[in-house]
Amino acid sequence: MDLLPNDEQTAIVDAVKEFLVGEAPVDRLRAHGEVGNPDAALWPRLGELGFLGLGIAEAQGGAGLSSAEEVLAFREYGRHLISPAILALTLAARVASAAGLLAAPELLAGTMRAGLANQRGPADLRAGTGVFHLIEAKGAELIVAWDEDGAALFRRDDFTIEPVRSTDALVSLERGTLSGAQPLAYLSAADDAIHDRARLLIAALAAGTAEGARDMAVDYAKVREQFGKPIGSFQAVKHRCAEMAIRTEAAWSLTAFASLAFALGREDSAFMATSAKIVATDAALKNGASNIQVHGAIGFTSEADAHHYLKRAHLLDQLGGDLRRQRERLLDMPSAL
Amino acid sequence: MDLDFTAEDRQFREDARAWLMANVTREPRPHEGRELREYDLAWQRKQYEGGWAGVSWPVEYGGLGLSLTRQLIWFEEYARAEAPDNHLCFVGLNHAGPTLIAKGSEEQKAYHLPRLLKGETVWCQGFSEPNAGSDLGSLRTKAEIDGDHLVVNGSKIWTSHGHLADFQELLVRTDPDAPKHKGISWVICDMTTPGMDLRPINIMTAPHHQHFVQVFYDDVRIPLSNVVGDLNDGWKVAMSTLGFERGTAQIKDQIRYAVLVERMIEEARARFGGNSPLSKDEIGSRLAQLRADMAAARAMTYMVVSRAQAGIQGSEASLMRAMVGEVQQRARRLALDIIGPDALENPEDDDRVFYYLRSYSITIAAGTAEVQRNIIGERVLGLPRG
Ligand SMILES: Cc1cc2nc3c(=O)[nH]c(=O)nc-3n(C[C@H](O)[C@H](O)[C@H](O)COP(=O)(O)OP(=O)(O)OC[C@H]3O[C@@H](n4cnc5c(N)ncnc54)[C@H](O)[C@@H]3O)c2cc1C
Numbered sequence: 001m002d003l004l005p006n007d008e009q010t011a012i013v014d015a016v017k018e019f020l021v022g023e024a025p026v027d028r029l030r031a032h033g034e035v036g037n038p039d040a041a042l043w044p045r046l047g048e049l050g051f052l053g054l055g056i057a058e059a060q061g062g063a064g065l066s067s068a069e070e071v072l073a074f075r076e077y078g079r080h081l082i083s084p085a086i087l088a089l090t091l092a093a094r095v096a097s098a099a100g101l102l103a104a105p106e107l108l109a110g111t112m113r114a115g116l117a118n119q120r121g122p123a124d125l126r127a128g129t130g131v132f133h134l135i136e137a138k139g140a141e142l143i144v145a146w147d148e149d150g151a152a153l154f155r156r157d158d159f160t161i162e163p164v165r166s167t168d169a170l171v172s173l174e175r176g177t178l179s180g181a182q183p184l185a186y187l188s189a190a191d192d193a194i195h196d197r198a199r200l201l202i203a204a205l206a207a208g209t210a211e212g213a214r215d216m217a218v219d220y221a222k223v224r225e226q227f228g229k230p231i232g233s234f235q236a237v238k239h240r241c242a243e244m245a246i247r248t249e250a251a252w253s254l255t256a257f258a259s260l261a262f263a264l265g266r267e268d269s270a271f272m273a274t275s276a277k278i279v280a281t282d283a284a285l286k287n288g289a290s291n292i293q294v295h296g297a298i299g300f301t302s303e304a305d306a307h308h309y310l311k312r313a314h315l316l317d318q319l320g321g322d323l324r325r326q327r328e329r330l331l332d333m334p335s336a337l
Numbered sequence: 338m339d340l341d342f343t344a345e346d347r348q349f350r351e352d353a354r355a356w357l358m359a360n361v362t363r364e365p366r367p368h369e370g371r372e373l374r375e376y377d378l379a380w381q382r383k384q385y386e387g388g389w390a391g392v393s394w395p396v397e398y399g400g401l402g403l404s405l406t407r408q409l410i411w412f413e414e415y416a417r418a419e420a421p422d423n424h425l426c427f428v429g430l431n432h433a434g435p436t437l438i439a440k441g442s443e444e445q446k447a448y449h450l451p452r453l454l455k456g457e458t459v460w461c462q463g464f465s466e467p468n469a470g471s472d473l474g475s476l477r478t479k480a481e482i483d484g485d486h487l488v489v490n491g492s493k494i495w496t497s498h499g500h501l502a503d504f505q506e507l508l509v510r511t512d513p514d515a516p517k518h519k520g521i522s523w524v525i526c527d528m529t530t531p532g533m534d535l536r537p538i539n540i541m542t543a544p545h546h547q548h549f550v551q552v553f554y555d556d557v558r559i560p561l562s563n564v565v566g567d568l569n570d571g572w573k574v575a576m577s578t579l580g581f582e583r584g585t586a587q588i589k590d591q592i593r594y595a596v597l598v599e600r601m602i603e604e605a606r607a608r609f610g611g612n613s614p615l616s617k618d619e620i621g622s623r624l625a626q627l628r629a630d631m632a633a634a635r636a637m638t639y640m641v642v643s644r645a646q647a648g649i650q651g652s653e654a655s656l657m658r659a660m661v662g663e664v665q666q667r668a669r670r671l672a673l674d675i676i677g678p679d680a681l682e683n684p685e686d687d688d689r690v691f692y693y694l695r696s697y698s699i700t701i702a703a704g705t706a707e708v709q710r711n712i713i714g715e716r717v718l719g720l721p722r723g
Contacts, residue, residue, distance in 0.1 A: 001346075001406050002339050003636070003643040009338060068338045218718050233721040235707075238714035242659070245713050249640070249656035250633040257636035260340035275629035327625035328616040335599045336632070337417065337592070 003256045005072060012069055016051065016076045024080045026212065026305050029170055037170045039083035040113060040139070047110025052089055053097075055197070060097040061108050066263035067197060071204035071255055078208020078284075079215075081312055084171060084319070085136035087201055088114040092144040094194060095153050099185035103142060103153075117145035117154065117176060118319055125152040128181035134159065135315070138172040142184070146320070151194040152183035168311035193262070196273040198320050200259050203273070206280035206316045207251040213287040213309040214244040217294040224296075231294075240290050247283035254279050268336035278326045284313035342406070349403075350410045356387055357418035366421045368691075369547055374459060374501045377425035381456030390454040391430075393585075395438065398450035408585045409642050416592035425498055429453040429460035431586050433506045436523070440566040440574050445525065449504070461502035463493040463526065463552060464575065471708050473508075474517045474572065478554060480509035480524070482561070487511070487524065489532075489557040497702075499550035500535050502528050507559075512569050523571035525563040532557040542694045543683060587657065588638045594665055595631040597672070598624065605675050623671050630664045637661070652716035659709040662699045669696035 005013060023042060032038050046052055055070040056062025063069075070090070077086050089107060092114035096104035106112035115137025123130020125145055134156075137143050143154045159176035166173030189195055218241050221232030231237045258272035266272075288310030292299035299306040317323060342350070362380050367373045384390045385399070393408040394400020401407075434453050437446050452458045469476040478491025489509055499505065505526040512520030526533075534553040540546050566574040602624050606615055615621035637657040644653060673680040673693050683690040700706040714720040 001342055001409070001639060001643070002646065003640045004647055005338055072338075218720065221720055230721050232714070232718075233723045235711070235714075235723060238720050238723070239707070239710040241718055241720060242710035242713035245718055246656050246660045249653070250630075250637055250660050253636035253640040254629075254633040256338055257340065257632075257639060260338055264340060266340075271628075272632060275632040278626065278629040279633045324622070327622050327629075330628055331602070331616040331621050331625040335602075337595055337599060 003253060003260075009069060009072055012054075012065075013072050013076065015049065016073050019046070019049065020076055020080045020082070024082060026081055026308070029081060029308060030303070030305065035166075035169050036172060037083050039085065042082070043085075043089060043110030043113070045110070046086075047108060052110050053093055053108040055090075056094060056097050056108070061105055062093075062097065067200055067259040068256070068263055070197075071200055071259040074201045074204035075208040075211070075252065075255070078205035078210075078316075079212040081170065081209065081212065081308055083136055084116060084205070084315065085114065085140070087198070087205065087319070088116045088136060088140070088144050090201065091116075091146065091151060091194065091198060092142050092153055094192070094197075095144060095151050095185050095187045096142075098187050098192060099153075101153070101185050103184075107142070112142065113140040114142045114144055115140035115156070115172075116319070117143045117159075119145070119147065119321075120175070123147065123178070125150065125183065126186060128152075128154070128158065128178050128183055130178050132159070132176045132178070133318075134161065134172075134174040134176040135319075136171050137174060137176070143176075146195055146198055148189060148195055150186055150188040150190075151192075151198075152187075153185045154178065154181055154183055168308075168315045170308060170312070171315065193270070195320065196262060196270050199273040199277040199326075200255065200262060202316050202319050203251070203255045203258065203276035203280040206277070206284040206313065207248065207255050209309055209312050209316065210244070210251050210280065210283040210287040211248045213284070213291040213306070213313075214241070214248050216306065216309070217241055217244060217287075217291040220295055237294060240294060244287045244290050247287055251276075251280035251283040271330065271333050271336035274326055274330045274333070277320070278323060278330065281313065281317040281323060281326075284309070284316060288313040342410070346406060346410060349407055350414060353389065353411055353414040354418070356389060357414055357420060360387055361418050361420045371501070374425055374498075376421070377423050378456040378459065380421055380423055381426050381454075383456075385455045390456075391434075391450075394434065394450065394454065398438070398446055399454040400450075405585055405642055405646055409588055409639075412585055412589040413592055416589045416596070419593075419596065422593075425459050425501060426453070426456065427586075428462050428497070428502075428506065429458065429504075432462060433460045433504070433525075436506070436565060436574060436577060439577050440523075442562075442565075444562070445565060449525070458503045459498065459501055460504045460506060461496050461499045461528075463496050463499070463505045463507040465495045466492060467494050467551075471705055473575075474521070476508055476510060476521065478507075478509050479513060480511050480522065480559070482511070483558075485561050486558045487522075487561060487564070489526075489554040489559060492551060492553050494551040495538075495549050495702075496552055497549045499528070499552055500537060500547070504528060505552075508571055508575055511571075515569060518572040520569055521571040521575070522568050523565045523574040524559055525565060526557070526559055527563075530557050530559065540695075541697070542691050585638075585642055587641070587661070588635070590665070591631065591634045591638050591661065594668055595628075595635065598627045598631055598668055601668070601672055601675055602628075608675065620671070620675060623667075623674075627664065627668055627671065630660075630667075634661045634664055652712050655704075655709045655712045656717065658704075659706060659713065662706060662709075665699050666696045669693040 053062030058064035093107040117132040121131035158181035258276040391400030396402040480487040507526040
């Protein structure tokens with residue numbers, strides 16, 4: 001038993017970190033302007049480095065590693081507020097590889113774009129019907145959707161699309177309706193627990209987002225002075241930062257634990273993945289809010305990055321069902337003791 | 338990262354489970370008094386005789402000399418088997434014992450450690466004073482050297498189970514002129530030494546529930562050979578003790594509470610079942626959140642053990658402690674909300690109200706929630722001191 005990364009995993013984390021620090025510092029989002037993000041340019045490079053198929057079998061063109069390595073990378077993506085298209089690519093590559101689609105190698109290489117379809121009303125993926133939010137789907141050829149029964153790949157053209165303004169202005173958001181489209185590929189949950197894998201990856205993004213918000217608040221509390229002292233020396237601020245640290249410790253410890261339970265196929269893996277999504281998105285939401293408060297007025301502006309963490313947390317919460325839905329699901333599961 | 342246990346670890350778990358299944362005492366645990374002492378010591382003795390005491394303690398003092406992982410497994414199985422809390426042995430097994438292992442002399446270790454494991458002695462902790470709580474370093478109970486003895490005068494308070502204990506880990510000021518943290522010594526105090534006066538203190542769970550005592554010391558003579566570590570180095574010795582509180586023994590609590598939440602879910606279903614599904618109810622939503630939080634508490638404890646195994650010594654364990662205290666209080670409160678108006682009754686044979694009221698101590702004892710947050714802010718996050 002060991003929740004810390006081993007040498008090989010540390011090497012992976014270091015490589016992702018190095019890449020993101022150089023290519024995707026959080027202030028890229030400010031430089032980019034008000035809407036959208038420049039992250040699509042990262043996919044071919046991440047693909048080249050082999051990060052887009054971390055959890056996919058070698059025989060299918062992936063790196064043949066487990067959900068543990070995937071969550072380690074996704075935690076870093078979360079910290080850097082990387083576009084959620086990274087989740088779309090990872091899940092789409094999984095469905096495409098399992099189905100042997102021609103698109104699979106391109107998705108793994110990051111040369112084909114994929115977006116997410118997140119349910120906003122009733123849907124039937126096999127029948128290709130339902131109402132969705134399309135996230136980061138502008139310019140994407142493929143769109144991946146999942147529910148408790150399985151995951152499906154559609155073409156962008158399969159949807160009737162209506163543009164809307166996104167709360168998280170860093171991502172493109174549209175409404176999409178499917179009315180009887182045949183999925184390009186369908187992966188049943190009986191063959192691959194892709195819904196729990198998605199929960200884990202979202203939990204890891206959320207844990208990283210919560211950590212990013214914590215770090216931003218703590219850094220500011222060390223340098224911003226009022227009453228002749230750094231504000232971090234006031235307990236009201238210090239304790240708020242401590243709360244942020246407690247939440248990130250809970251979020252990451254549980255996400256790491258859950259990813260290992262999942263990799264081992266343990267009986268409690270669905271329970272743990274759902275718990276991880278709850279604890280991590282809750283941490284991201286609360287840390288997002290605390291970070292704004294610690295910054296004072298500047299935290300309320302769009303000139304500082306604080307609001308991005310909060311808005312991203314809301315997006316992650318909604319992906320695959322929000323806290324309320326996850327709690328309902330968790331309560332109906334058998335005990336994991 | 339790895340959640341897999343080795344084949345030997347798994348065998349150890351199975352053996353532990355089988356032994357616990359066959360041997361856990363099912364008699365209800367008395368809430369206080371000599372009966373409580375006898376009960377806890379008997380159960381400790383049984384564990385020793387079964388070959389399960391001191392899993393990670395050195396073999397030469399009666400322990401099993403096994404890894405922290407095995408210690409963790411033992412505590413997990415212990416809690417799953419719903420073995421009794423054994424709280425009277427807590428200070429001995431989780432503070433005094435580990436401190437002696439780390440800092441004690443050969444004589445001290447040879448005398449005390451086997452007795453602790455065998456369930457022969459109860460220890461209590463004499464750290465807090467009426468004017469030294471969170472600011473423990475300001476303690477004033479003084480000890481002057483007289484020949485080969487220390488002569489102690491002053492008072493300690495909140496000494497849990499002091500009236501039932503044989504020995505006390507006692508912090509005294511041996512150099513009044515040294516800076517606050519430099520003049521303190523850690524001594525073993527025999528509770529039968531003349532000059533000690535114990536005043537019982539009742540706690541808020543019910544009238545006459547006695548949990549701790551105030552101790553008055555009037556020229557209490559303690560042999561100098563009872564000093565653990567060096568004279569005036571007691572602060573460092575004590576800090577090494579407090580660290581043990583945050584280690585593997587925590588997993589027992591985590592699982593105990595997770596079991597409690599499962600019971601609460603069953604009870605809530607039984608009470609509210611029929612009308613609408615529990616998952617749509619506010620109580621259901623809070624129960625689900627607790628389930629997730631209990632899973633997180635367990636994972637955080639694994640993280641603490643992982644760091645300890647890797648030799649990473651930091652203050653990160655306070656993250657787990659701070660989280661767990663708040664979640665445990667929330668669980669006890671929810672248990673009351675499930676029973677509704679019945680929470681106004683506090684019967685002897687149902688401990689829901691007892692434990693709800695008890696839970697208020699979780700964020701005070703062993704470092705308050707606020708002090709934990711100071712430690713996290715300053716030592717984990719590097720924020721400036723106030
Ligand atoms: C059930 C129980 C069992 C105990 N058992 C033992 C035992 O066996 N042996 C023993 O030695 N002690 C024991 N204690 C004592 C315990 O360690 C102290 O109660 C604790 O350290 C707090 O000290 P205090 O009660 O004097 O509160 P105080 O230190 O007076 O604190 C009062 C309030 O002020 C806050 N506060 C104080 N300083 C700060 C600060 N710097 N920043 C922010 N807030 C602050 C506290 O958080 C608290 O809310 C026990 C306590 C309880 C409740």
